[in-house]
Amino acid sequence: MLLIVNFAYGNAIGMKMTFRILFLLFTLLFAGCDKEKFPDEFNLQGPWIEKNDAAFRVEIEFRSSNRAFLKRAPETGTDTLLYRLDKADELLLFQPEEFPDGARTTHKMTYNRKEEELTISGLLPSVGGTPSSTVFIRK
Structure with a gap:
């Protein structure tokens, strides 16, 4: 049971980190596209x-x-x-x-x-x- 809780908690942290990284990448992409x-x-x-x-x-x-x-x-x-x-x-x-x-x-x-x-x-x-x-x- 403890293993399942740790796995689920670890995935939640991993998902948050993934969303943060994706958000930063999209922010950089849109900032880089603005040439005017x-x-x-x-x-x-x-x-x-x-x-x-x-x-x-x-x-x-x-x-x-x-x-x-x-x-x-x-x-x-x-x-x-x-x-x-x-x-x-x-x-x-x-x-x-x-x-x-x-x-x-x-x-x-x-x-x-x-x-x-x-x-x-x-x-x-x-x-x-x-x-x-x-x-x-x-x-």
């Missing part, structure tokens, strides 16, 4: 160019000291902006004289580590009432 995330300052820095086949592609370059250079069209030149990354997956863009608490534009942003793609929503004017979403790749 909010970029940090180091992932963001450098020149980016719009991912499409158009004759002119939008360019944005993020530099240290919260400076960004945005070229939207060949005839308009390059805009000098200041930026701040917000914890709510947002990029805040400011005119230099308005930084850090003045008027700004707010853009949702994601970074895909695997594809090395940066997606910024609302950076360009919307078409047909739906907000634009611009995908950039490293230049």
Whole structure:
């Protein structure tokens, strides 16, 4: 009888351990599959160019000291902006004289580590009432 109780108790401990290990493995698997995330300052820095086949592609370059250079069209030149990354997956863009608490534009942003793609929503004017979403790749 004691042998049966020990066997049943041992199996219960073994089952608990098995479930814990499986839970941890699934947690790691799902965490590893999430490639889209909010970029940090180091992932963001450098020149980016719009991912499409158009004759002119939008360019944005993020530099240290919260400076960004945005070229939207060949005839308009390059805009000098200041930026701040917000914890709510947002990029805040400011005119230099308005930084850090003045008027700004707010853009949702994601970074895909695997594809090395940066997606910024609302950076360009919307078409047909739906907000634009611009995908950039490293230049």
